Amino acid sequence: MKIRFVYTVIELIIGFMALFIITKIIGRRQLSQIAPFDFISAIVLGELLGNAIYDKEVGIFYILSTLLIWAVLMLIVEMLTQKYSKLRGFLEGNPSIVIRNGLIDRKELKKNKIDINELLNLLRQKDVFSIREVEYGILEANGKLSILKKSKYTQPNVEDLNLQKKPVYLPVTLINDGEVLWDNLKNSGFEENWLQKQLQLQGFNNVKEVFYAEWKQDEGIHVVPLNINNANK
Numbered sequence: 001m002k003i004r005f006v007y008t009v010i011e012l013i014i015g016f017m018a019l020f021i022i023t024k025i026i027g028r029r030q031l032s033q034i035a036p037f038d039f040i041s042a043i044v045l046g047e048l049l050g051n052a053i054y055d056k057e058v059g060i061f062y063i064l065s066t067l068l069i070w071a072v073l074m075l076i077v078e079m080l081t082q083k084y085s086k087l088r089g090f091l092e093g094n095p096s097i098v099i100r101n102g103l104i105d106r107k108e109l110k111k112n113k114i115d116i117n118e119l120l121n122l123l124r125q126k127d128v129f130s131i132r133e134v135e136y137g138i139l140e141a142n143g144k145l146s147i148l149k150k151s152k153y154t155q156p157n158v159e160d161l162n163l164q165k166k167p168v169y170l171p172v173t174l175i176n177d178g179e180v181l182w183d184n185l186k187n188s189g190f191e192e193n194w195l196q197k198q199l200q201l202q203g204f205n206n207v208k209e210v211f212y213a214e215w216k217q218d219e220g221i222h223v224v225p226l227n228i229n230n231a232n233k
Contacts, residue, residue: 095146099137102150104224106211112139116177116212123147130171130214132222166218175213178226188215199223 098108098119109119120131122145128134136148172184174195185195195207202223204210212224 095141096139097136098139098145099131099134099147102132102135104131104211106226108139114139119145120173130216130222131212131224132171132214132216132219169217171214171216171222173212173214174221175207175210175223177212178208178210180207190215 096108096112098105098112098114104116104119109115114122119137122139123129123131123134123137126145126147128147128149133149133153134147135150138146140146172188173181174185174188174190175181180192180195185191198221199205199207199210199213202221204223204225209226210223211226213221215221
């Protein structure tokens with residue numbers, strides 16, 4: 001038992017050193033910047049090392065040779081992605097414009113398998129609580145959202161210009177993916193007739209034509225069309 005314990009400790013130390021060296025050779029990324037392929041590679045590498053250490057029939061040579069082969073494969077992939085841009089996009093993913101000219105691109109949302117609620121969550125993580133503030137939204141390969149705000153929402157702010165501060169209001173979602181959120185509408189003090197009139201003023205005859213709509217007390221209603229081609233109605 002003691003011999004096996006000592007042997008396991010030796011394997012752990014060697015495995016730790018080997019992983020450290022491989023990490024230094026391949027290069028490091030922040031966890032928030034890790035690409036899907038790198039994430040899978042890290043899981044596989046950890047699994048290989050774990051199985052090698054705790055399998056009694058596996059020796060140190062197997063551990064080192066397995067890690068070496070995997071490191072070589074990773075280096076080959078890294079060189080190929082640096083040389084061929086198309087392969088880089090396939091393995092690491094490409095940025096996707098999910099908000100373009102202030103409009104949500106539903107096709108890009110579906111392509112990236114995220115819904116409107118997830119998009120709103122990503123915006124809130126960027127301290128943006130209303131879609132109307134965003135001119136462009138780019139979903140990066142690592143799943144993070146980069147945004148470019150509309151000019152009226154960028155610096156300088158009211159304090160920079162010594163202007164009087166105004167109350168801040170939280171936007172309320174009224175229509176989500178073509179469905180009216182009746183509780184939100186009622187809690188905002190409005191009824192169906194009011195919503196229909198507001199949509200007609202925006203050029204929409206039916207709720208089903210609307211992908212997303214929100215109400216903000218100081219700026220009114222903001223409507224995102226279901227079909228991006230009808231944005232200039």
